[in-house]
Amino acid sequence: MYEKENRLLIRGGLCALVCVILLLFACGPAPCTSNRDCAEGFYCDVGLFVCYPESGRCEKGASRICYSGDLRTRGEGVCKDGVQLCVEDGRWGACNGDVTPTVEICDGRDNNCDGVIDENCADKVLCESISFQERIVTKAVLSKDVHKRVFVTISFTDVVPTMLFPGKLPVLTIESDGVWVIEKSVLSDDKKTLYYTLFSEKDWFRTFRLRLRGESVLPGEKNKLCSYLYYSLTLQAQCERGWSDCGGICRDTEHDPNYCGGCEQKCPRGRECCRGRCRQPVAPSRICGACDDICSIGKACCDGICQSLNENVTHCGACGVRCKSGQRCCGYQCIDVLRNNEHCGLCGKKCQGNRKCCNGECVRLGNDKRHCGACGNTCQASEFCSLGRCQTCEPPNSLCSQTTTPQWPVCVDIRFSNRHCGACANNCATDEVCLNGRCGLCRQSLDCEEDPQCVLGSCKRDFYCSLLGRCKKPSSVNERGHLVLDDVGEVDAFDFQLDPAGRYLLAGSFRGGFTFQQRHLPSQGARDIFVGHYDPKGSSSHRLLWLKQIGGKGDDYGAKIVLTPTQRVSVLGVYGEGGKETTFVDIGNPSATKLTPPTAANNGLFLASFSSAGTLLKVVPLHAGTSHLAPTFDVSKSDEHILAFGVKEADKLKQLGCGTKDLHNKKDPLLARQQLVLMKLTSNLDCDWARIVGTTTAGKMEPVGVGFLKGPDFNEPINVFGNTTGTFQWDTATFSFAGGAHGFLLRASLKGVISPIHTPWSTTVDTWQAAINTGYTVRNGVKDSSNIIAGSFLGTLQAGALSFRSSTKGDVFVAKEAGKIAGSVVQWPHLQSVTVRDIALKWNKSGMNVEGVYVGGEFSGTMVLPNGLSLTSYGKKDIFVMFIDFSSGPGWTTHIGGVGDEWLQRLHVRIASPGIGIHVGGISESEVLYHDGASSKRSLASGARRMFIWNLRL
Numbered sequence: 040m041y042e043k044e045n046r047l048l049i050r051g052g053l054c055a056l057v058c059v060i061l062l063l064f065a066c067g068p069a070p071c072t073s074n075r076d077c078a079e080g081f082y083c084d085v086g087l088f089v090c091y092p093e094s095g096r097c098e099k100g101a102s103r104i105c106y107s108g109d110l111r112t113r114g115e116g117v118c119k120d121g122v123q124l125c126v127e128d129g130r131w132g133a134c135n136g137d138v139t140p141t142v143e144i145c146d147g148r149d150n151n152c153d154g155v156i157d158e159n160c161a162d163k164v165l166c167e168s169i170s171f172q173e174r175i176v177t178k179a180v181l182s183k184d185v186h187k188r189v190f191v192t193i194s195f196t197d198v199v200p201t202m203l204f205p206g207k208l209p210v211l212t213i214e215s216d217g218v219w220v221i222e223k224s225v226l227s228d229d230k231k232t233l234y235y236t237l238f239s240e241k242d243w244f245r246t247f248r249l250r251l252r253g254e255s256v257l258p259g260e261k262n263k264l265c266s267y268l269y270y271s272l273t274l275q276a277q278c279e280r281g282w283s284d285c286g287g288i289c290r291d292t293e294h295d296p297n298y299c300g301g302c303e304q305k306c307p308r309g310r311e312c313c314r315g316r317c318r319q320p321v322a323p324s325r326i327c328g329a330c331d332d333i334c335s336i337g338k339a340c341c342d343g344i345c346q347s348l349n350e351n352v353t354h355c356g357a358c359g360v361r362c363k364s365g366q367r368c369c370g371y372q373c374i375d376v377l378r379n380n381e382h383c384g385l386c387g388k389k390c391q392g393n394r395k396c397c398n399g400e401c402v403r404l405g406n407d408k409r410h411c412g413a414c415g416n417t418c419q420a421s422e423f424c425s426l427g428r429c430q431t432c433e434p435p436n437s438l439c440s441q442t443t444t445p446q447w448p449v450c451v452d453i454r455f456s457n458r459h460c461g462a463c464a465n466n467c468a469t470d471e472v473c474l475n476g477r478c479g480l481c482r483q484s485l486d487c488e489e490d491p492q493c494v495l496g497s498c499k500r501d502f503y504c505s506l507l508g509r510c511k512k513p514s515s516v517n518e519r520g521h522l523v524l525d526d527v528g529e530v531d532a533f534d535f536q537l538d539p540a541g542r543y544l545l546a547g548s549f550r551g552g553f554t555f556q557q558r559h560l561p562s563q564g565a566r567d568i569f570v571g572h573y574d575p576k577g578s579s580s581h582r583l584l585w586l587k588q589i590g591g592k593g594d595d596y597g598a599k600i601v602l603t604p605t606q607r608v609s610v611l612g613v614y615g616e617g618g619k620e621t622t623f624v625d626i627g628n629p630s631a632t633k634l635t636p637p638t639a640a641n642n643g644l645f646l647a648s649f650s651s652a653g654t655l656l657k658v659v660p661l662h663a664g665t666s667h668l669a670p671t672f673d674v675s676k677s678d679e680h681i682l683a684f685g686v687k688e689a690d691k692l693k694q695l696g697c698g699t700k701d702l703h704n705k706k707d708p709l710l711a712r713q714q715l716v717l718m719k720l721t722s723n724l725d726c727d728w729a730r731i732v733g734t735t736t737a738g739k740m741e742p743v744g745v746g747f748l749k750g751p752d753f754n755e756p757i758n759v760f761g762n763t764t765g766t767f768q769w770d771t772a773t774f775s776f777a778g779g780a781h782g783f784l785l786r787a788s789l790k791g792v793i794s795p796i797h798t799p800w801s802t803t804v805d806t807w808q809a810a811i812n813t814g815y816t817v818r819n820g821v822k823d824s825s826n827i828i829a830g831s832f833l834g835t836l837q838a839g840a841l842s843f844r845s846s847t848k849g850d851v852f853v854a855k856e857a858g859k860i861a862g863s864v865v866q867w868p869h870l871q872s873v874t875v876r877d878i879a880l881k882w883n884k885s886g887m888n889v890e891g892v893y894v895g896g897e898f899s900g901t902m903v904l905p906n907g908l909s910l911t912s913y914g915k916k917d918i919f920v921m922f923i924d925f926s927s928g929p930g931w932t933t934h935i936g937g938v939g940d941e942w943l944q945r946l947h948v949r950i951a952s953p954g955i956g957i958h959v960g961g962i963s964e965s966e967v968l969y970h971d972g973a974s975s976k977r978s979l980a981s982g983a984r985r986m987f988i989w990n991l992r993l
Contacts, residue, residue: 084131096129103131108139108152116140116149116156179274181289188222189276191235191249211235211249249274294330324358350386378414406447423448439463529553530962530986531566533944536602538651541954542584543573543988546600546610547944555586563590563626564619568598568612572653576953585653588626593619593642603674605722607656608649611672611682616642623647624655632658644670644684648724659724662686668713671745673757678722679789681757683745686714717745717759717787728791733783735763757787760828782828829853829878829894851875853894853923873898873919879946879957881922891924893957895946898934916940918961920991935989940964944986957991 069076069090071083077090084091105123106113113120121137140152149156176195182188213219222238278289285292285302292298292315297305299312306317313321313330325333327340334345341358348356348371355361355368362373369376369386376382376399381389383396390401397407397414404410405427408418412427422429423438425448432438432450439459441447453459454476457467461476468478533547548568553560560569567590574582589595594616601609614621615636625631632655636643644661661682668685675681715733720726745759761783786794831851835844851873875896880889898919902910910919910932917936935941945960964984 082130097125097131099125099127099129101125105131105134106137106139107134108137112140112152115152115154118152177274179276180279181276181284187239189219189237191237191274193233193235195231213237213249403447423450425449437463530984531596532598532962533960533986534598534600535945535947535958535960535988536600537947537949537954537958538572538602538606540574541576541949543575544600544602544608545569545571545573546598546612547986548596548598548612555583558583558586560586560588563622564592565594565616566590566596568595568610568614570598570600570608570610570647570649570653572608572651587624587649587653587655589614589621589623589647590626591615591619591621593617593621595621597670599671601672601674603678604676605678606651607678608651609672609674609680610647610649611670612645612647613667613670614643614645618642623658634658634660642667644682646672646680646682646720646724657724659720661718662716669761673745675789679727680720680724681745681787682716682718682720683759683761684716685761686716715759715761717757717791717793719789719791730787730791730793732759732785732787732793733763757789759785759787782830827853827878827880827889827892829875829892831873831875831896851894851896853878853892873902876943877946879948881924881948889925891922893920893922893946893948895920895943895959897941897943902932902934910934912936914940916942918943918959920946920957920959933991935959935961954990959989959991960986961989962986 070088071077071090072088074083077083080093081090082093082096083089102122102124104120106118106120108118112118117138118140119138121134123131123134126132141150143149143151143153143158147157176193178192178194180190180192182190211221211224213221219237219239221235223234223236225234226232227234278284281291281293282289283292283298283302284290285298290298290302292300292302292304294312296310296312296317299306299317300315306312309320310317311320312318321330321333324339327334327343327345334340337349338345338347339354339358340346341354346354346358348354348358348368350368352362352366352368352373355373356371360373362368365375365377366373367376367382367386368374369379369382374382374386376384376386376396378396378398380394380396380401381387383390383401384399388401390396393403393405394401395404395410395414396402397404397410402410404412404414406424408422408424408429410416411418411424411429416429418424418429422431424430430450435452435454436450437453437459439449439451439453439456440463441449441458449459451459453461453463453465455473457473457478459465460467460473460478465478467473529549529551530553531548531550533545535546536544538544546568548566549560549562550566551562553562553567553569555569555571560567567588569586569588571586572584574584576582577584589612591614593614595612595614596616597612599611603609614634618636618641620633620635622628623632623634634643634645644667645658646661647658648656650656662684670682670684672680672682713735714731716729717732718726718729745757763783829852833845833850836850836852873896875894877895879893879895881891881893882888883890896919897916898910899912899916901912902919910917912934913936917934918941919932919934921932941961941963943959943961945958947958947960949955949958962984
């Protein structure tokens with residue numbers, strides 16, 4: 040009690056003393072905390088916090104007691120006085136050693152010097168039972184330089200430090216060897232992490248013992264504090280991830296080329312380090328983020344993203360290079376695509392030919408009304424643009440558009456324009472001319488001068504009237520060609536096709552033996568069939584890619600070959616004559632495919648399919664009968680097969696490969712002698728339908744050709760051309776012919792719908808040979824499909840309203856037939872003996888239009904050509920090939936022959952490489968000479984019935 044009273048007395052005395060001092064200086068210097076608070080001539084005594092006159096300075100070395108805290112707490116609890124020394128300038132210095140009030144903690148002392156010990160503190164035993172160590176996660180990382188600093192991270196997982204240690208953050212004490220100083224302490228923004236930076240001037244150690252001490256609110260108690268909570272931790276300081284301790288220094292072993300992957304691993308000179316591996320340097324502009332985040336070639340890192348610099352309008356050629364409005368980034372440059380011919384409207388869109396880029400569109404300055412002669416030069420509504428000038432078209436002319444590309448506007452006289460006859464776009468046929476607004480045919484004669492406008496007049500001798508009605512001078516005989524194949528013998532007949540690589544697919548029949556590229560196939564019967572693939576450009580020992588044989592004890596012959604759009608090889612032929620068994624491909628192999636006609640009196644028609652590598656895929660028996668006349672076939676763009684063949688003596692047409700139904704023309708009241716069969720197989724060679732399409736009672740009926748409309752989109756209709764004699768019956772219609780031979784033409788759809796047969800050609804003498812091919816021209820955007828027919832005839836040829844009389848031995852004709860209306864006929868007279876075997880169409884380079892036709896066959900004696908030139912055969916029978924241009928008339932003619940007989944087998948034209956040219960396939964029984972128009976000769980190897988192929992270059 041007395042002690043408390045004494046304290047009160049002392050406290051009251053101190054208060055009185057202060058009051059006295061303040062009273063004494065009430066009119067003098069004011070209280071201060073620094074010299075700035077004092078008036079001039081006074082200084083602040085930081086021991087007493089009052090201003091003293093400068094004249095009252097202390098003597099250096101003097102001392103006195105002092106207290107810098109609240110004077111009311113002086114001497115209370117832990118608070119005590121310090122010592123104040125007089126410094127050199129005669130002023131009292133700072134108060135050192137005094138203890139001032141702090142926040143009260145539960146440690147058995149009066150920390151806030153208010154006279155009360157451990158107020159609001161909990162029981163010590165209860166506090167020591169609380170643990171919060173599981174709430175703390177720690178980490179220590181060495182600095183990257185010499186280890187003078189350690190970065191300590193203390194994270195609290197489920198409570199923030201200000202809740203765990205209210206009022207004041209915990210105290211961190213270093214208990215490690217050496218001299219370490221807490222250089223910096225920071226509390227994170229989310230109040231969950233403490234960051235400390237420890238610094239040592241010269242010492243460094245990896246292991247640190249730290250003590251974290253503070254106070255905490257006692258859970259469940261209000262205003263109850265525990266000051267006995269602490270956390271001791273031992274940390275193993277390490278270099279940060281990707282760095283290694285190398286001799287007391289953290290080294291970047293991920294990226295430093297001197298320490299790449301380890302302390303002693305140095306990259307070779309000129310190399311850089313990435314992810315601990317040495318590599319060739321990469322341009323910094325290509326590294327986007329981490330060192331191994333590399334932009335691909337042509338891209339760069341712009342704004343942290345790999346950007347394509349060749350097409351990005353924001354980063355064109357380099358980061359940050361932005362193209363202007365109307366420009367695009369093309370090839371790393373900003374391009375004005377509204378006017379650039381190489382990039383018109385879009386990058387890479389090049390204006391072709393003489394087109395120019397105007398406002399982002401490729402236009403022809405020669406005929407564009409919006410840009411006539413120059414971009415933006417617009418013609419008036421009444422004008423048209425032609426040749427880059429705005430013009431007007433005055434009567435009697437009319438303004439039309441060209442029917443060819445480019446479609447320039449043209450001012451033409453429609454009375455005499457072949458392309459605009461009587462009206463714009465009314466195009467006369469290639470064998471017609473325009474006179475007074477009407478298309479008509481040209482008359483041939485030998486009187487008139489050469490004249491481009493000689494339409495219905497006559498042409499002078501040594502000139503001829505072309506299919507366009509123009510008098511033309513003929514060109515000389517053509518000299519072109521080289522021998523492709525001459526290495527086989529004893530061939531009876533053969534056919535060939537070219538694959539996309541310019542190699543030959545061959546099929547034919549042979550007698551006795553067949554030798555090809557040192558491969559010998561002995562015949563199994565009267566005749567066998569061969570199928571092969573031959574590369575004329577291969578080495579001498581590797582030209583024959585594969586060779587297969589079909590044969591048996593009977594007679595196997597024929598063999599037509601077609602390469603389908605899916606690159607399968609289809610072969611049509613006759614097998615097993617006399618009812619003999621035929622083996623396909625693997626002669627002598629017990630497991631090989633074998634076919635036998637159903638009766639001994641019959642033979643069979645087959646279709647075989649091979650892969651491009653020569654593997655037999657399927658064999659289909661199609662028909663068994665007493666005879667098959669001129670079997671032929673073609674394939675649609677979807678691999679559907681159309682076959683045509685004639686049969687004799689009213690066979691019941693048992694279709695082995697087309698179901699078991701007997702086909703018989705029940706509508707035929709007559710005893711048919713010959714019938715024509717049309718059949719369709721699917722792409723899998725399964726029968727779809729079979730039709731009898733014609734019957735003759737007295738004479739013959741056989742197909743000459745069957746094919747689809749050729750061109751980029753060839754398919755329907757199916758065209759079948761043939762010849763017949765006698766009475767011809769189809770459906771309910773009957774055609775009776777007094778004599779001679781007659782050509783017939785029919786069309787069928789892929790569903791088997793047969794169009795009415797018509798007979799546009801006939802002769803008065805029963806001698807007729809013809810060949811057919813089908814193509815189309817595009818006229819005013821409309822396809823005009825026509826059959827191109829070439830043939831030889833004896834007697835009078837009647838073609839629609841036209842009539843021709845042959846020479847004594849026969850003539851050649853070429854005609855274009857569209858629908859039921861016959862076109863003009865071109866006649867070659869004065870032949871001693873001639874037979875047309877095959878024709879081939881000449882397409883333009885785009886493959887969109889037929890420009891002419893190649894005609895091939897055999898002749899003997901002297902052939903007089905329309906241009907006045909002539910060819911004379913070397914021996915009994917030679918091969919001729921001639922070309923007829925639909926725009927200019929007959930062109931060149933050449934022939935191949937020898938002292939013996941030569942037979943043409945196939946003409947094949949290819950307009951694109953490899954294999955460009957006219958491929959002439961034939962059989963010779965003697966030395967063959969190639970006529971070049973100047974009497975020079977080139978010899979081929981001699982041999983009995985050898986197969987050869989000439990390539991006449993286009």
